Amino acid sequence: MRLIFTILSILLFSFLKAQTVIEMTHPGDANLVLLEVDKPEDADIIVYKTDKKEEYEEWNCKWKFKKWGFSNFSVYLTKNPNDSLLNDEEMGVQYSIQGRIYFTNNKEEAGYKTPGFQLEGVLRRTTTNTSKEATESKKKVLEKEKDEE
16 A cells, blocks of 8 residues: 555656646636737747656746646647637537737747736746845735734
């Protein structure tokens, strides 16, 4: 039993460390519905597709697309904002587009372009703002929380 638990833990750790994606053919089967745009300036997120393990384990908008198996999340990609599959009249469901995506061949371009934009369930590396203003703001929040207690 311990051996099975250890093996499953190792598999889960390696699975969580990567940024693997499966593209779905219907929006109802996907975790995310994204509009694929033609220009990087129109995108919320720019993604670099890769098969190199050391790249897609970075998380920073470097995704490995898989055909089947386990993945971190699944996406439905459409180039048409009026895609007929987004409106399922029979079931009474309207799928909304959760962001605009652009795929690049230059891994240096990969990243989030819209400030504050976030895709639910997508791992993201962030940086800490250590500016004087950020430090003062954090201090004020901590003082306010302390006063409320």
